[in-house]
Amino acid sequence: xxxxxxxxxxxxxxxxxxxxxxxxxxxxxxxxxxxxxxxxxxxxxxxxxxxxxxxxxxxxxxxxxxxxxxxxxxxxxxxxxxxxxxxxxxxxxxxxxxxxxxxxxxxxxxxxxxxxxxxxxxxxxxxxxxxxxxxxxxxxxxxxxxxxxxxxxxxxxxxxxxxxxxxxxxxxxxxxxxxxxx
Numbered sequence: 001x002x003x004x005x006x007x008x009x010x011x012x013x014x015x016x017x018x019x020x021x022x023x024x025x026x027x028x029x030x031x032x033x034x035x036x037x038x039x040x041x042x043x044x045x046x047x048x049x050x051x052x053x054x055x056x057x058x059x060x061x062x063x064x065x066x067x068x069x070x071x072x073x074x075x076x077x078x079x080x081x082x083x084x085x086x087x088x089x090x091x092x093x094x095x096x097x098x099x100x101x102x103x104x105x106x107x108x109x110x111x112x113x114x115x116x117x118x119x120x121x122x123x124x125x126x127x128x129x130x131x132x133x134x135x136x137x138x139x140x141x142x143x144x145x146x147x148x149x150x151x152x153x154x155x156x157x158x159x160x161x162x163x164x165x166x167x168x169x170x171x172x173x174x175x176x177x178x179x180x181x182x
Contacts, residue, residue, distance in 0.1 A: 046173040047140040074174035075133035099148040133176040134167035
């Protein structure tokens, strides 16, 4: 037989156990959100750095920039890198040598996780080839302005609006897709 104190103690024990379980669930959810936020920051930084190399190419650093860009790619973009970069190479060869670029914004457009047998959510996925590159692919929009010119000429402004697919390949963030928005 339980006394009144025994019943109250049991109820308090159950309440304490429920509070501990609730705290663990909240802490786990918070850690997951923090980890996701840090990953998204890394993905946006990878997209911005790669795009800056692309946007700051000039006749003096063209080959080195293309090598650096190629080293940071994966999947279909890496396989068709020369064909994809040919229009940029031709444009750079016609532009004045001085160029300064300022990134205006870097925004995550969509996230695609490899969910395996669980299923998929109805979110906008990147190009099909890019989705198979790594365990996760985020599509990031990079908007920037480049100012180019030569000494003694009027500077020209060039506005960039790119969609860059950033894939997690063995914990390395690599660019797996590039599209220009008009």
